[in-house]
Amino acid sequence: MDGKVIFERIKGETNKAVSRLFDKIEAVGKMGSLRLKINGLKGKVKLNKSQIGSIVFSNQERFKDYPEIELFIKKIKELEAEIDKIEEQISEIKDKMEDPEINEE
Numbered sequence: 001m002d003g004k005v006i007f008e009r010i011k012g013e014t015n016k017a018v019s020r021l022f023d024k025i026e027a028v029g030k031m032g033s034l035r036l037k038i039n040g041l042k043g044k045v046k047l048n049k050s051q052i053g054s055i056v057f058s059n060q061e062r063f064k065d066y067p068e069i070e071l072f073i074k075k076i077k078e079l080e081a082e083i084d085k086i087e088e089q090i091s092e093i094k095d096k097m098e099d100p101e102i103n104e105e
Contacts, residue, residue, distance in 0.1 A: 056063055063069045
């Protein structure tokens with residue numbers, strides 16, 4: 001075989017391989033873009049569900065006939081009480097840090 005023929009064959013195979021590679025890169029890019037769209041839409045769904053929950057929580061009296069909602073409201077109140085306790089602990093730590101007697105030691 002002639003060197004030129006070998007070179008042309010290698011060049012042709014290389015072009016095919018590069019073309020397949022770019023096709024795969026394009027496909028992966030499209031999939032990534034579509035996954036980002038899905039995540040954005042899921043975020044919007046989550047936001048809408050959260051807003052529904054806020055409306056229900058703000059209008060608890062209207063939903064007294066739904067025991068499962070009552071359980072969620074009770075759990076939310078328990079979590080809020082736990083948050084308050086932790087915030088108090090943080091405040092106490094800050095107060096101790098600002099105490100001049102502690103800082104002098």
